[in-house]
Amino acid sequence: MLKDIGKMKSLTRDGVAELLRANGISLTLQRLAIAQILLVRPVHLTAEQVLKKAQKIMPEISRATGYNTLNLLKEKGLIRELVIEPGRIVYDSNTTHHYHIYDADTGKMTDVPAGDIKVTGTTELPAGVVLEEVDIIIRVNSRSG
């Protein structure tokens, strides 16, 4: 499921193009702009944020293309969709195994490498099911009051 981008720390713009090709995505300027926003370094952004940033590079990107491309990148496993709270979907371009710290006051997300947290327990999965993944969201707040 994870691609070779999995271990990346950062990527050049050319690297982004190659990565798209390697995943069978034919290149367009719109797709490159969007992919650059997401894949040059690990980020957590909403669809709206991605679209706005991409439009700074390339103004003629429509909303439809923005969403199409996000879904395409998601299907190819290059980004992951996270639901943090109702109505707030963020796209995560860190596809290594990791968890999240979410500050509800600032909206800031911080990655926690999977190795930093251990989950142990006596829980057995229901019969006949296969474990896919474990999501952990550590919710914090930074309110003074």
Place this chain on the structure above:
Amino acid sequence: MLKDIGKMKSLTRDGVAELLRANGISLTLQRLAIAQILLVRPVHLTAEQVLKKAQKIMPEISRATGYNTLNLLKEKGLIRELVIEPGRIVYDSNTTHHYHIYDADTGKMTDVPAGDIKVTGTTELPAGVVLEEVDIIIRVNSRSG
């Protein structure tokens, strides 16, 4: 934050009425119908499911009232809002500390008591933030193929 319902296993219809009163919610037939669906036993239901079930008891419940009541129960801490995957918000009437197993194929949610899972790690929270809660979703699938 958790109310006395926290430890409940099940509740009578009368118990639901008392619980609402105890939380300063004035009673109406609509609210009682909705609260019964959710609070008689722990369930995981979407807003739509709650509304439909409540309307079987009491047909004259409008969509607006359904959502108003869900939000009211949520504010009072009698139910919790969970976001499992994009566009799928479920209301959870088990307010004890617990985690979830989610089967993406069947949509079925299973509770895991907090005591059954241990989370340990070396991760430090960012400076100045306060831990609120830890959400764990164990994603499984039951596809044969």
Place this chain on the structure above:
DNA sequence: TTCCATGCAAAGGGTTTGCACTCTC
């Protein structure tokens, strides 16, 4: 009478879809 709760319908936000145009091969 003064609220509060309700119902209806309309509005709202975020995402998807339909369709015609453009580009590429």
Place this chain on the structure above:
DNA sequence: GAGAGTGCAAACCCTTTGCATGGAA
């Protein structure tokens, strides 16, 4: 000239809001 990708606008789903009605204290 067939297929893919795009832009625009409309449609869509889910939730919230505005407003007038109706009931409770």
